[in-house]
């Protein structure tokens with residue numbers, strides 16, 4: 260039980276698609292459209308309400324297996340241009356213990372965009388999970404053959420023994436219709452599929468509408484591997500290993516390969532972060548001082564959890580504001596805004612909120628609230 264289909268151990272109907280944890284839905288409500296965009300074709304080969312829709316003019320070509328309503332929404336999303344190999348700052352290479360991965364050709368600076376891609380293949384989650392396997396595999400084969408040859412080659416080049424397995428091993432959960440469950444899909448981005456997992460990743464990813472964007476979370480040296488995380492990272496080494504085994508592999512990232520002593524120290528730091536954050540949330544908690552949020556943020560930095568710094572700096576900035584520490588609130592709010600922009604993009608509402616705080620902490624709704632509640636901790 261609980262073992263993903265990609266695992267050699269057991270086949271279940273549990274979907275194991277990145278990420279394996281809840282992310283806030285970033286999707287805007289669906290655009291008000293009623294017809295398939297002109298360059299798209301379909302519906303074809305319908306089974307119940309699930310049909311194939313496709314277009315040669317989106318990215319390297321795109322094939323969808325979904326309902327007509329979802330296809331209409333997806334076909335009207337903004338798309339990105341085809342791959343421009345020359346502008347890439349990395350190459351694919353064999354990584355010991357991980358198969359193929361992505362390696363930087365030059366120094367990549369924190370915040371630099373890496374890739375922006377539309378999916379080559381997308382299937383409604385309900386169909387992926389619910390269709391009878393024989394029917395599903397026939398539809399998958401027909402859908403992939405709707406792709407132009409470059410798209411087919413990219414898709415079939417992904418790791419996995421058949422199309423179903425490739426989807427399970429490589430693809431991402433995304434929502435194209437707000438929080439509506441019928442809008443849940445699995446999107447495959449064959450170039451992104453080469454990003455291996457690391458428990459201390461250096462790349463952020465986000466999916467807006469159906470566009471997948473990767474951004475450097477920190478400076479990356481030439482020759483360094485570019486990595487994302489497939490799982491929640493506030494977990495002990497044992498818990499992380501156990502989750503990744505459900506993906507069918509033993510994690511060989513450098514953070515999992517540290518000595519037992521170092522792993523115990525890292526686990527203890529995560530535990531300490533959890534304690535500090537729980538105290539920050541509780542207004543009756545008297546151990547909290549103005550610096551508690553910043554202490555937690557420093558532990559995130561020590562842990563090299565660069566992809567989590569946006570939220571950590573936000574908590575630290577808000578806590579300084581709550582204690583009426585103007586300059587520190589400003590500095591942390593600026594750091595939070597920059598980190599959140601890297602994570603969620605320049606239009607991020609969270610980043611905007613931090614810029615407002617940085618502008619004038621004294622006018623922020625949090626100003627001095629905790630100092631008043633707990634005056635002895637205000638100094």
Ligand SMILES: C[S@@+](CC[C@H](N)C(=O)[O-])C[C@H]1O[C@@H](n2cnc3c(N)ncnc32)[C@H](O)[C@@H]1O
Nearest residue numbers: 357358359418429452453455456508510511512
């Ligand atoms: C999305 S693919 C990544 C690209 C893949 N390495 C390839 O050759 O195409 C995911 C698979 O890569 C391997 N992998 C990714 N991260 C790994 C890690 N940290 N340790 C070991 N294997 C890893 C596993 O086999 C996993 O199922």
